[in-house]
Amino acid sequence: DVKVTQSSRYLVKRTGEKVFLECVQDMDHENMFWYRQDPGLGLRLIYFSYDVKMKEKGDIPEGYSVSREKKERFSLILESASTNQTSMYLCASSLVQSTNYGYTFGSGTRLTVV
Amino acid sequence: QQQVKQSPQSLIVQKGGISIINCAYENTAFDYFPWYQQFPGKGPALLIAIRPDVSEKKEGRFTISFNKSAKQFSLHIMDSQPGDSATYFCAARRNYKLSFGAGTTVTVRA
Numbered sequence: 001d002v003k004v005t006q007s008s009r010y011l012v013k014r015t016g017e018k019v020f021l022e023c024v025q026d027m028d029h030e031n032m033f034w035y036r037q038d039p040g041l042g043l044r045l046i047y048f049s050y051d052v053k054m055k056e057k058g059d060i061p062e063g064y065s066v067s068r069e070k071k072e073r074f075s076l077i078l079e080s081a082s083t084n085q086t087s088m089y090l091c092a093s094s095l096v097q098s099t100n101y102g103y104t105f106g107s108g109t110r111l112t113v114v
Numbered sequence: 115q116q117q118v119k120q121s122p123q124s125l126i127v128q129k130g131g132i133s134i135i136n137c138a139y140e141n142t143a144f145d146y147f148p149w150y151q152q153f154p155g156k157g158p159a160l161l162i163a164i165r166p167d168v169s170e171k172k173e174g175r176f177t178i179s180f181n182k183s184a185k186q187f188s189l190h191i192m193d194s195q196p197g198d199s200a201t202y203f204c205a206a207r208r209n210y211k212l213s214f215g216a217g218t219t220v221t222v223r224a
Contacts, residue, residue: 004157031210040123042116042203043158043214050210058211090157094210102148103212105157 003027004106006091012112019078021109023091030096032074033103034058034066037088046089049074050096081113117141118206120215128223133191135218137204140185144206149178149189150214152201161202162189194222 007022025032031050035043035058045058047066055066063085067075074093078085088110092103119138127133137147148163164171164178164187171178177190191198199222204215 033211035214040216042120042216043212045211045213048211059213092157096210102160102163103150103158105150105159107155107157 004091004093004104006089006106006109008109009107010110010112012114013078013081015082015113017078017081017113019081019111019113021076021078021089021091021111023074023076023106024072025074025091025093025104026072027093027095027104028071029093029104030071031094032068033092033094034064034074034076035090035092036060037090037108043090046076078111081111083113085111086113087111116216117213118204118215120204120218122218123216124219124221126221126223127191127194129194129196131194131222133189133194133198133220133222135189135202135204135220136186137188137215138184138186139206141206141208142185143208144213146207147178147180147187148205148207148212149176150203150205152203152217158203191220194220196222196224198222 004025034046048056049068065077091106149161150158151161152158175192180187205212
């Protein structure tokens with residue numbers, strides 16, 4: 001079964017820490033995405049990568065960076081975690097050419113910054 | 115700013131009833147409109163999707179109605195079942211990126 005795997009289900013970090021969220025997909029998808037999900041706001045795009053070492057800012061990139069050194073792995077980095085970054089983080093991937101262009105999501109990482 | 119506006123925020127329906135969720139958008143460059151279903155503790159999963167040159171798409175008990183001139187689309191869940199209780203997100207795609215609505219929590223009472 002194809003999947004997107006996020007390395008941690010729950011994380012608790014302290015304010016000011018550098019935080020790494022890891023995502024791996026086994027579907028050979030070109031596109032990978034990081035979203036954050038907050039109640040009443042839905043899913044908001046943080047960063048998007050369409051190829052290895054390529055990245056594009058989404059709607060809310062401030063305070064985040066990303067790394068994609070291999071096609072299957074996309075990392076989200078919180079340079080200095082703040083309490084307003086407490087959220088559910090979802091990774092997704094998709095094919096560039098697809099009959100339905102759907103995303104496959106991971107199960108999410110719930111990050112709490114204290 | 116939310117590029118896709120979704121309503122209602124939540125709804126409760128009796129088993130066997132119809133659930134209707136509405137979405138609206140402004141950007142006419144969107145070229146694909148999927149709906150995602152999310153259960154607690156899981157990531158969203160693609161449920162059904164439509165292109166803007168089609169007015170309706172049906173898959174089992176789920177139907178998307180699309181009104182291009184009004185820039186609105188909706189999800190109808192017919193014969194709602196307790197297993198349909200979930201959060202539903204509409205979305206719109208431009209340049210491979212999806213913009214999501216705020217989500218609707220659907221509760222189906224047995």
